Amino acid sequence: MIMPIRRFKQAGLAAIVAATAVSGLMVAPAHASTTSSIAATATAEVGNGPCAHGGYWSGLSSQSTSCGGSGGQSQAWCADFVGWVWSQNGVAHLSAIDNTAASVYDYGKTYGTLHSTPQVGDAVVYNYDASSDYADHVALVTAVGGGSITVVGGNEGHSSGHSQGIVQEESTSQYAEGDAPWGQVISGYISPVVKPSVALNFSQTVGGNYNGDKVSDLFAKDSSGNLFVWTG
Template sequence: MPIVMPLLKKSAAATAVAASAVIGLTALPAHADTGSQIVQIAQANLGKGPCDTNSAGGASYGSSCTGNGGSPEFWCADFVKWVWGQDGVNVSGLTPAAGSFGQYNGGLSSTPHVGDAVVFNYKGGGVADHVAIVSQVNADGTIVTIGGDEGGVSGNWAATAHVHGDGPYSGAIGYSSYMGMNISGYVSPIGGNSGGTVTTPAPDPVTTAHVFMVGSGNTLFNQDGNYAKGTWSALQSVPGGAAGVTKVAAASTGKITRLYAIGSDNSIYTNDGNYATGTWGTWQKIPGTTGARELTAVAIGNTVHLFYINSSNTISNVDGDYTRGTWSSVKQVPGGAAGVQKIAVTAQGNAVHLYLTGSGNTLYNINADYNAGTWSSLMALPGGASGVQNLTVATVGSIDHLYYTGAGNTLFNQDGDYAKGTWTGVMTVPGGASGVGFLSAAAIGSTVHLYFTGSDNTLYNIDADYNAGKWSSVYHIPGGAAGLGAITTSTN
């Protein structure tokens, strides 16, 4: 099978970037700027591949489909040139090489504008690694971009890549940890029909929870709850033929769910579900992940931080950089946590909050600050929770809402407010749920959707509306899922 995250492909023509569509929900309004039509054209092609029918009704983007001896070429520059051309921009001198944009219109500048091209890893002489379109410029100095030839599959990159949105991320010249490359500069289009001012449309709101569950035969199933429509999909098998699955975790980067599963060999495997295109990839083993017992995952930007309990009952970590297309080596989480039984993770900004049960099934916490590159010390959570069996966490604003099962398999909750530095006491989740098994939680807006398996091994849900300060009643999710084991949830 191909490596799960393809290595970054480089050529003088262009470099494909392993990136997924992530347009942040907290982006600030765009500056007044030109380029509205360019952005609209680019957005109309999100999710399209090199040989797809483009938004103008034609085939491909210039030579994107045939430029490599009749097959797709690395086509990020083809896409930007095509979009500009559709707006009437003078594209003379631009070629399928990303670096040709570095020689256009007097060369690169340090100031981005909506509709500009942003060039990455420019080496001079018309050679660069990637180019994309600036679709939004924010007051805090961040940008949002749309690029072609991103998110391909190793060994067949150009043909499997698509048009993706990225950001917000810092628009400063220099190394971008989000994109995994240097931002070399920006270049504005010459001419074109765009004019006036533009406020980039807000990204699609998060409305759907994707619940994944281990079912009979240790295979994986999925149901989707659309909270905008108030509907649930039918129960379906996750494509790819995964079998022997014991535990599962998920994280979302834009419209892509990154699904992780522990197999019968106690290694961790991954598969990607692209909800923009309605497609799944193939299951692939993550290098170095052996002896896994439990796992949890969270995304920050285009990087997924995956944590798992290893055979020594300590916590290991491996990071998947979906921009650069690489996995880090397996690392031991510092702090001295031992005898670990369960783990759950969430993130606030660039900080990861990892929760765990230790010997005696009590609750602990350790946090990673990815801005500073440091870990906190291990801390016992206040409140005296004991006998914890399973746990999950979801974040609304600055508050981590931690849920767990205790004595009698009932549901309990504690909230940690990281803005105030305080924790609540232990509270019983209302609704009378008992016989609770596995847990998973996901926040959509200010509501946390808590999913759990009951004593009959079917799927239930209860929701906490933190704006209104109330809980729903327990709801039996339709669809006939039965014989369930571990569950996990992603949203987009």
Template sequence: MFTSSKALRTAATALAAGALSAGMLTVTAGTAQAAEVCSGTASVYGVLDDNRLTYTAIDAVSGNRLKTLIGPNLGFEPKAMATLNFNTILVTSTAGALYRVDVLTNNNALELQGIKKIADSGWTHDKLTYDGMGHLYGTTSAGLLLRYNVTEDKPAGSQHIGVRTEIDSGFVLKTLTAVGQDRLLATTEAGQLYSYKIIGGAWKRDNLKADGWSGFNQVVSPGGGFYYGRTSAGGMYWYKDANISDGSGSDIAYHNSDPVDASGWTQTLLSAAPRTVSCKVVNTLGQDIARDALNEVGNDFSDYDFTYARAWCAEFGKYIWAGNDVDYANELDAGAISFRTYGLAHGTYRTGAPKVGDAVLYDKDGSLTDGEADHVNLVVAVSADGKQIQTVGGNESHEVQKNGWFNWDTASSPVGAGPALAFISPVG
């Protein structure tokens, strides 16, 4: 399947020069974020045309392929696949069955630990992807986007992959991959690069690139803003998005002159294990959260299907945190008090000393120990003496609003929901 990853790179520059004709756009690298630290290994599973399983490890930071292993035949003809975690893959068959494939990898071998049929029929999706945070997404050939809740690391039956939600039609896409919690990346036959944000049963699309991505027949992401695109000629190219939630493709760094491999990727299907690569920008997580929250001011989120249509402050806070890859954001729910639970669990709960990016909890009865909070919003600015703050919150007069400056310690009800009682910092 491969010869030598680095030996093949000697021809990479010439191949990249010809990439435009294949629909791959070579551009100057996007603006890098200062002090960004990335770590992890991209774990990419695949299926060859003879139905044998493959595993490839890629060093995310360098783009170097570390190893490729070829395993046994799956025993059925696969149609779509999504990797749940390092050793668990969901694969559909051309007959519409859904299988859980358990694997074991080491330095020298890729072994099947077992194949369990989860469903006999009904899984006719042409694409599948898993966001690593409990949501499995799939599309049909007709362009219907569906979401399923995955409740177990190794689903034993349909009861562990349930709550089928039809997001919308019109998703006729060439490739589809998850890049974060309820964040999808897709390409079209015409070469557009799209990102999608999914909340509840609604969605928002950002057009990252107008063209240049038609040369890829597979695109996968292990997280951290890293994207891997495989061409029909078998080359594997890598890209780094500085911010997956900003709705812009201008900060995507291209590495077309230094691909993972110039050829050799002959798999018919590819899927990356989610959240195996992470990137953090030192000391800027709070600022990134504040920027994204401020960008939503004035939005009434009428196109989003929140759990509570008229009480969506907590889901807005989670939406902003999750969009910035905050650790454990999946533990938050539609209740404002879930931020208190989060802060206590991860040691970031405080009754003072606000920081930019914090969630701030309010309650009219002056107590959070009764398991209830009346409101939560996000701190977007803190005065030099720490006494004054500005906030942005969802469902404030039924839209996203900015408030402040106000003295968080003395104001009796600065946003109409009682005093500010606690601050919870995101883990990142």
């Protein structure tokens, strides 16, 4: 996980690392260039079925491909689509996401990126039930502004004759947590966490063990003097 610690003015990284013992940590959200790329990637898939690119999935064993062969879906594939789009844009910790929409919500809880205000590149989860760890659907936010948001999701369009689902784009002015556009209640928004190589250009790095789990962590300082830790 990549986490900003705080901004320091000291020139030496050793002094910065020593200070991390008393500094608070939080997850670094994706940079604007990454979120806009996520939106562009998702939008380019509009109209495709579950077997585009041989099937949508993150490429990790936690997910299986959306394509069951002969152009048909292998399962409800909205989370597979999110996993695929995020994987194309350097999002980290995708092994936490499986074929279920609920796993995307859980990703947000685990990595501290679950929130209530939509941002481009976010996933939006609908009808999440904590008691069963189940959600009905997940899509991606591709635009925010003018009192509305636009979302792109996989495994949609069944009511319009697409029996295997397609990637579909829709806009709504109902986007607050608890609103129910298209009859599905918005449970929250989940921002992606990006890998260090995508998010930052580090000027200094050093190894260490921040959280005491005996697994090496990476400390790094960017050109603005901000310190980050990538936990092992």
